[in-house]
Amino acid sequence: MKLSRRQLLGLGAAGAVGLVSPLAIAQARGQQIRFPRGRRPKNVIFFVFDGMAMSVPTMVDHFRQMTDGKHSLWAEVLKDPRYAVGLQDTRSLSSVVTDSSAAASTWGSGRLIWNGQLNIYPDGTELKPLTKIMSEAGVKCGLVTTTTMTHATPAGFAVSCVSRDLQPLIAEKYLDSGVDVFFGGGDRFFNPQRRTDKKDIYAEFAKRGFKVVKTRDEIAGLRGDKLLGIFSDSHVPFTVDRNNDPELRRTVPTLAEMTACALDNLKGARNGFLLQVEAGKVDHAAHGNDLAGMFWDQVAGEDALRVCFDFAQEHGDTLVIATADHACGGPSLNGAGDEYFDSTAGLKSASNFRASYDVLIPLLRENKTRGHVQDVIEDRLAFKLSAKEADAIVSMLDGKSPFGDSSFFGGLSSVLGMILGNHNKVTWTSGNHTADHVLVTGFGPGSELVAGLTQNTQFFDLILATKGLRHENPRMSFEDAKRAHEKAGGILEELSAYLSPDDDCMCHS
Numbered sequence: 001m002k003l004s005r006r007q008l009l010g011l012g013a014a015g016a017v018g019l020v021s022p023l024a025i026a027q028a029r030g031q032q033i034r035f036p037r038g039r040r041p042k043n044v045i046f047f048v049f050d051g052m053a054m055s056v057p058t059m060v061d062h063f064r065q066m067t068d069g070k071h072s073l074w075a076e077v078l079k080d081p082r083y084a085v086g087l088q089d090t091r092s093l094s095s096v097v098t099d100s101s102a103a104a105s106t107w108g109s110g111r112l113i114w115n116g117q118l119n120i121y122p123d124g125t126e127l128k129p130l131t132k133i134m135s136e137a138g139v140k141c142g143l144v145t146t147t148t149m150t151h152a153t154p155a156g157f158a159v160s161c162v163s164r165d166l167q168p169l170i171a172e173k174y175l176d177s178g179v180d181v182f183f184g185g186g187d188r189f190f191n192p193q194r195r196t197d198k199k200d201i202y203a204e205f206a207k208r209g210f211k212v213v214k215t216r217d218e219i220a221g222l223r224g225d226k227l228l229g230i231f232s233d234s235h236v237p238f239t240v241d242r243n244n245d246p247e248l249r250r251t252v253p254t255l256a257e258m259t260a261c262a263l264d265n266l267k268g269a270r271n272g273f274l275l276q277v278e279a280g281k282v283d284h285a286a287h288g289n290d291l292a293g294m295f296w297d298q299v300a301g302e303d304a305l306r307v308c309f310d311f312a313q314e315h316g317d318t319l320v321i322a323t324a325d326h327a328c329g330g331p332s333l334n335g336a337g338d339e340y341f342d343s344t345a346g347l348k349s350a351s352n353f354r355a356s357y358d359v360l361i362p363l364l365r366e367n368k369t370r371g372h373v374q375d376v377i378e379d380r381l382a383f384k385l386s387a388k389e390a391d392a393i394v395s396m397l398d399g400k401s402p403f404g405d406s407s408f409f410g411g412l413s414s415v416l417g418m419i420l421g422n423h424n425k426v427t428w429t430s431g432n433h434t435a436d437h438v439l440v441t442g443f444g445p446g447s448e449l450v451a452g453l454t455q456n457t458q459f460f461d462l463i464l465a466t467k468g469l470r471h472e473n474p475r476m477s478f479e480d481a482k483r484a485h486e487k488a489g490g491i492l493e494e495l496s497a498y499l500s501p502d503d504d505c506m507c508h509s
C-alpha cells in the first residue's frame with residue numbers, strides 16, 4: 001500500500017494541525033466524515049485492550065527486547081508510518097474516569113454514557129447501538145472477547161440496558177442485537193442449569209439459526225452464517241493459567257484463535273463486516289494488581305491484534321482500529337537498586353510467572369503459614385519472599401489489612417501487588433480505573449482519521465461513515481443525567497431478579 005505524504009499526515013489540511021484529530025475537526029463542524037478518495041473501508045475491526053495503560057505495552061516491549069530481541073506489536077506500530085497513531089480521551093457522562101460499559105457504549109452510540117449503563121440514559125431513554133444500525137444496513141457483525149460474552153465491552157456495541165450487571169438479561173437481548181458471531185466466556189448466562197430463571201438461551205440462539213460451540217476443537221474449521229461460541233463458565237481463564245494447564249489449553253481457544261475464526265466467517269460478507277475484539281482481562285488483572293495475569297494477557301492480546309493486521313494487510317479493504325477503553329491500576333516499572341540495576345531483572349522475571357491470582361490465591365488460602373506462602377510464591381512466581389513479606393500475606397489471609405482506611409488499597413490483591421512488587425519492581429497506583437488518555441492506532445483505508453487526539457464519542461460516526469450512514473442518538477447533559485440518576489435510585493433493586501445468586505462476574509468494572 002502506497003500512501004501520499006498528505007494521506008500519511010491526515011485528512012487534507014487537517015493533517016497539519018498536529019495532535020488535533022481529523023475526526024474531532026469533522027465533529028466540531030457538524031460535518032459528515034469523509035474518507036480520502038479511494039480510502040473508504042468495506043470492513044472494520046475494532047480491537048479493544050480493556051484497561052490498558054500506556055505503561056503496559058511499554059513493559060511488554062522492554063521484555064520482548066530482553067528475551068527474544070523483538071519489539072512488542074505496539075512498538076512496531078509506533079515506528080511504522082503505515083499506521084496512524086494517536087491518543088483517546090476516555091471520559092464518560094458521569095466522570096472523567098470511565099467504566100467499561102460507559103466507554104464501550106460511547107463507541108456504540110456516539111454519546112457519553114453514565115458509568116455502569118449500556119446505551120441508555122439514567123431516565124430510561126434508550127440509544128440505538130452500533131450493531132443494530134450496521135446490521136439493518138446489511139453489515140455482518142461479530143463480537144469476540146476473553147470476558148463473559150455478556151460483559152460491558154461487547155455489550156456496549158450491541159444492546160441497551162439499564163445496568164451492565166444484568167448479564168442474564170443481556171444474553172437475551174443479544175438475540176435481537178443484529179450480531180452474527182459471538183465468541184467468549186460466560187456459560188452461566190446462557191445455560192438453563194446455571195440461570196436462576198432456567199431459560200435455555202442456547203436453545204433460543206439455535207432456533208434463530210446459530211451454530212453453538214463450546215470447546216476449542218469445535219472452532220477449528222468452523223463455518224456458519226451465525227455462530228455462538230461460549231468457552232468457559234465465567235470469564236475465559238487468564239493466559240498465564242491457560243499456558244500452565246494442559247486441560248485449559250486443550251479446551252479453551254486463545255483470543256487469536258477466536259479472532260481468526262470470526263474473521264474466516266465474516267470475510268465473505270457482501271456488505272462488509274464490523275468485528276469488535278476485546279482483550280478483556282488486561283483490565284481484570286490490573287484491578288487485582290496482578291502483574292502475571294496482566295502481562296501475559298497483554299501478550300495474547302497483541303497476538304490476536306497481529307491476526308487482525310495480517311488480515312487487513314491481505315484484504316486491502318479493511319480498517320483496523322486498536323485502542324483501550326481506559327487505563328487501569330496505574331502499573332509502572334520503577335527504578336530499583338543502585339543505578340536502577342534491579343529494574344531490568346524485575347521485569348525479566350515475567351518469563352518465570354506461572355500463575356495469576358485466580359490460581360495463586362486459592363493455593364495461598366490452603367495453609368495460612370509463612371512457610372506455605374513462601375513455597376507457593378516460589379513454585380508459581382519463582383522468587384523467595386522474606387519472612388516479613390510472607391507474614392504480611394498471612395496476616396492479610398486472616399483478614400487483617402495493613403492499609404487502615406485507604407480509599408485505594410485494602411484487599412488481599414493490593415497486599416500481594418505491593419509485596420510482589422518488591423521483587424518484580426512493578427507497583428500500582430490503585431485497583432481502579434484512571435483518567436489517562438490511551439493509545440489509538442489505525443491500519444488500512446481510513447486509518448489516517450484516527451491520528452491525533454480523539455474523543456471516544458467520535459468512533460461511532462467514523463464506523464457508520466464507512467457505510468455512508470449517519471445516526472443521531474439523543475443527547476443528555478450531565479445535570480439532567482445526574483437528576484435522573486438520583487431519581488432512578490431503586491431501579492437496580494427491582495431488576496435484581498435477573499442476577500444469578502452466585503454471580504461473581506461483576507467484580508471487575
Ligand SMILES: [Zn+2]
Nearest residue numbers: 051283508509
Ligand atoms: Zn475495569
